[in-house]
Amino acid sequence: MFSIGALSKQTKVKVPTIRYYEEMGLLPEAERTSGNQRRYDEAGLERLSFIKHARDLGFSIDAISSLIELQDHPDRSCEAATSIATSQLEEVRTKIKRLKTLEKELSRISKGCDGAGVSENCYVLASLADHDFCEEDH
Numbered sequence: 001m002f003s004i005g006a007l008s009k010q011t012k013v014k015v016p017t018i019r020y021y022e023e024m025g026l027l028p029e030a031e032r033t034s035g036n037q038r039r040y041d042e043a044g045l046e047r048l049s050f051i052k053h054a055r056d057l058g059f060s061i062d063a064i065s066s067l068i069e070l071q072d073h074p075d076r077s078c079e080a081a082t083s084i085a086t087s088q089l090e091e092v093r094t095k096i097k098r099l100k101t102l103e104k105e106l107s108r109i110s111k112g113c114d115g116a117g118v119s120e121n122c123y124v125l126a127s128l129a130d131h132d133f134c135e136e137d138h
Contacts, residue, residue, distance in 0.1 A: 001039040004030070011048050018048065026051055026064060059088055101136055108135060 008015045021027040027047055030038035040048075050071070054064045063084050070081050112123035127133040 001031075001041060002045060004038045004040070007040050007045060007048060010045065011052050013048060013052050021048070021051055024061060024065070026061070026068060057088065058092060059084070063088065105134055105136055109133070 002010070004015055004018055007013075008018060013021075018027065022029055028044060030040050030044065033039055047068070050068070051064055054067065059067070066084055067081060070076055070078070109124055109127045112127065123133075
């Protein structure tokens with residue numbers, strides 16, 4: 001059995017986050033000692049590790065909840081899990097595309113400054129003040 005502190009240390013998930021996952025129903029409610037301290041079993045540790053890894057991969061709480069629901073019913077097809085993972089992959093690709101656009105625009109803006117001084121119409125500040133200076137929508 002693990003205390004919430006030991007569970008936190010082992011999984012590197014903060015104690016308030018563990019409590020939040022428990023409140024959200026992602027993590028089963030822990031058993032309580034006579035002193036009302038939470039005690040988690042090995043299954044709780046495994047579940048929290050699953051949640052942490054899914055969060056590290058960017059899955060939303062709703063997606064994780066759906067994945068846990070599937071995990072709790074091993075007789076079901078894994079098509080839904082694949083669909084959730086594919087959706088997350090598409091989101092990541094969209095974010096990467098957006099970040100590449102931002103990188104290109106920030107690179108262009110930062111190269112536009114001649115270093116003459118802020119009072120001399122700094123290109124960086126002018127670009128941030130007026131979206132019309134941008135070459136692409138972002």
